Amino acid sequence: MAAASSSDSVCGRAESNEASSKWLDAHYDPMANIHTFSTCLALADLHGDGEYKLVVGDLGPGGQHPRLKVLKGPTVMTESPLPALPAAAATFLMEQHEPRTPALALASGPCVYVYKNLRPYFKFSLPPLPPNPLEQDLWNQAKEDRIDPLTLKEMLEGIREKAEVPLSVQSLRFLQLELSEMEAFVSQHKSKSIKRQTVITTMTTLKKNLADEDAVSCLVVGTESKELLVLDPEAFTILAKFDVEFRLAAACRNGNIYILRRDSKRPKYCIELSAQPVGLVRVHKVLVVGSTQDSLHGFTHKGKKLWTVQMPAAILTMNLLEQRSRGLQAVMAGLANGEVRIYHDKALLNVIRTPDAVTSLCFGRYGREDNTLIMTTRGGGLIIKILKRTAVFVEGGGEAGPPPAQAMKLNVPRKTRLYVDQTLREREAGTAMHRTFQTDLYLLRLRAARAYVQALESSLNPVSVTAREPLKLHAVVQGLGPTFKLTLHLQNTSAARPILGLLICFLYNEVLYALPRAFFKVPLLVPGLSYPLETFVESLSDKGISDIIKVLVLREGQSAPLLSAHINMPVSEGLAAA
Numbered sequence: 001m002a003a004a005s006s007s008d009s010v011c012g013r014a015e016s017n018e019a020s021s022k023w024l025d026a027h028y029d030p031m032a033n034i035h036t037f038s039t040c041l042a043l044a045d046l047h048g049d050g051e052y053k054l055v056v057g058d059l060g061p062g063g064q065h066p067r068l069k070v071l072k073g074p075t076v077m078t079e080s081p082l083p084a085l086p087a088a089a090a091t092f093l094m095e096q097h098e099p100r101t102p103a104l105a106l107a108s109g110p111c112v113y114v115y116k117n118l119r120p121y122f123k124f125s126l127p128p129l130p131p132n133p134l135e136q137d138l139w140n141q142a143k144e145d146r147i148d149p150l151t152l153k154e155m156l157e158g159i160r161e162k163a164e165v166p167l168s169v170q171s172l173r174f175l176q177l178e179l180s181e182m183e184a185f186v187s188q189h190k191s192k193s194i195k196r197q198t199v200i201t202t203m204t205t206l207k208k209n210l211a212d213e214d215a216v217s218c219l220v221v222g223t224e225s226k227e228l229l230v231l232d233p234e235a236f237t238i239l240a241k242f243d244v245e246f247r248l249a250a251a252c253r254n255g256n257i258y259i260l261r262r263d264s265k266r267p268k269y270c271i272e273l274s275a276q277p278v279g280l281v282r283v284h285k286v287l288v289v290g291s292t293q294d295s296l297h298g299f300t301h302k303g304k305k306l307w308t309v310q311m312p313a314a315i316l317t318m319n320l321l322e323q324r325s326r327g328l329q330a331v332m333a334g335l336a337n338g339e340v341r342i343y344h345d346k347a348l349l350n351v352i353r354t355p356d357a358v359t360s361l362c363f364g365r366y367g368r369e370d371n372t373l374i375m376t377t378r379g380g381g382l383i384i385k386i387l388k389r390t391a392v393f394v395e396g397g398g399e400a401g402p403p404p405a406q407a408m409k410l411n412v413p414r415k416t417r418l419y420v421d422q423t424l425r426e427r428e429a430g431t432a433m434h435r436t437f438q439t440d441l442y443l444l445r446l447r448a449a450r451a452y453v454q455a456l457e458s459s460l461n462p463v464s465v466t467a468r469e470p471l472k473l474h475a476v477v478q479g480l481g482p483t484f485k486l487t488l489h490l491q492n493t494s495a496a497r498p499i500l501g502l503l504i505c506f507l508y509n510e511v512l513y514a515l516p517r518a519f520f521k522v523p524l525l526v527p528g529l530s531y532p533l534e535t536f537v538e539s540l541s542d543k544g545i546s547d548i549i550k551v552l553v554l555r556e557g558q559s560a561p562l563l564s565a566h567i568n569m570p571v572s573e574g575l576a577a578a
Helices: 006-014 017-022 133-143 149-162 169-175 179-189 417-428 430-457 573-577
Strands: 023-029 041-044 053-058 067-072 075-081 086-092 103-108 111-116 119-125 200-207 217-223 228-231 247-251 256-261 269-272 277-283 286-291 295-299 305-310 315-323 328-335 339-344 347-353 358-366 369-377 382-387 471-478 483-492 502-507 519-522 530-539 548-555 563-568
Touching (some): 041 086, 041 369, 053 086, 053 103, 086 217, 111 200, 133 149, 133 169, 149 169, 169 179, 247 277, 277 315, 277 328, 286 315, 328 358, 417 430, 471 548, 483 502, 483 548
Parallel strands (some): 086 200, 315 358
Antiparallel strands (some): 023 382, 041 053, 053 067, 067 075, 200 217, 217 228, 247 256, 256 269, 277 286, 286 295, 295 305, 328 339, 339 347, 358 369, 369 382, 471 483, 483 530, 502 519, 502 548, 548 563
């Protein structure tokens, strides 16, 4: 890695003391002319020599002249033009054969370009989409000279506004032409077939058979047509079955994050955000999402929100920081105010201040250093930092000094006359007030104990307290009325002794309810099993009132119940509606 240049000291002075104590300034070049995003950065040992290179899908200044660049240290090793703007870059192992050098995949337009040893190896094109049938019919009429270019334009504009299927690139280009250019365009393209092609918006990798670090991986491609495609690494065909269990999380333009599992063609969970997502990073089992509301959110894989952290500025880019030597995974967020913040869950670990806003982040092995942070800035600059081997991230280590909230003055209201009088009264009669409180507390405890003893003696609780008949009763009422289904779940909670000779008795208001059996025997209760005992309750009142039905569990030959339950019957909605 090259030594720090004179401009590195300028960058170092702009950083906080906390950041410079953990990072070594390896390189800073404000004129590197690299314009890219985090998804277009990748680190890999492309030649199998142990020297990791940086792969950059460069957009070019102003989005013009995109190029594929490979950097070794601070210098550009190779550079080649791209046919379209890059969308993502990834490195992956295609096969198990030696030497096991990773391949490079670059998504650009509707194609994925695969390189091996930095040489073109394969080009995968997305399958074409079916064209709009109305659009196809219009171009067929133009081919037969049955409509003029002006009529063709008017009808295509109508289709574009109303149809669910978008127009092809050929029709969109035609609609942008001036009236004098339309006839020549139609004559040139009317004999060509209509093709509707989507483009790639994102790309990542997925282990195919094993979860090992050096296992063969598949490419996962997200398209503009709302599709996720998984490509086989050998034949580059779209896979339908997989050997490993996996989850895919995709952030979409409608402000939702969809989570898919293996063998499911539709999302299993959906996370609805209150703002558009700007980044998505998985940290262990937590999905960390950055939004346009200047905040980070943590979600589980089932869509449950865990936490939210507000940022001091807009989030421009996000990526994962994984320090494998210490088992640490954290999320890095580049902000518009020139800060790079590192979070573990919602705890701030570190803050790095840069001379320009950071637009892309990448952390990993670069050259022969394991923990290297690579950043590109909005102006095209390149910043390389190395994490010290003695650096340890601690929660709250990113803030120097007291938190900003400590300096804020509280709006404390003025003391009123009533407040002063109450304070004086508490000061003078504090002992008497404490004694009164203790007396009331003792009375409350006594009444609660008496009520508990009374419930045990009269068997008013649904759980038996006697060791001879350990029982548990649970009642469920189903139905809208006037006929209800009443199910009693009676369970013998003893370890090994069955119970026999029990009776069930119902006490109720015979003016309001009617039961076919108000008294019946209970079969033998085997330990550990819950026995459902069902009966029906007929509501006789048409006034929309309800009452309590008491359920008693008795032992044959004894008048005192073993346990009881009070069932609050619902109002009969059938009679009320009638």
